[in-house]
């Protein structure tokens with residue numbers, strides 16, 4: 727179960743979303759095993775394909791600061807149902823997280839579901855398999 731503060735951090739992370747093209751703000755809070763929390767937002771580009779999702783922003787911030795072990799990821803979007811991460815972000819989660827790591831997906835009204843990395847990306851690619 728996510729801590730309330732982590733859910734609020736994922737909601738707050740939407741504030742800095744750079745979304746001139748979609749106008750759809752997404753926020754993420756990634757909790758590292760040492761307790762550091764990395765916030766991320768989506769960052770779009772005039773060349774649409776270069777846009778970076780909130781989840782990957784959070785992962786890349788963390789990894790670039792030397793954190794590669796995580797406890798929980800929380801993602802928030804202004805959606806009716808809990809937001810569903812894109813395939814690219816699911817693959818990045820599977821790179822850095824244990825299959826059973828919890829991922830909490832938050833809807834616009836604040837209700838959420840908690841699932842796992844493996845449930846989001848079953849039978850994922852890795853060089854070990």
Ligand code: THU
Pocket residue numbers: 745748750752767768769770777778779780781801809810811812815
């Ligand atoms: N987006 C995210 O940041 N995370 C998701 O889980 C879904 C989609 C972004 C990408 C793009 O900036 C905007 O939402 C619309 O697709």
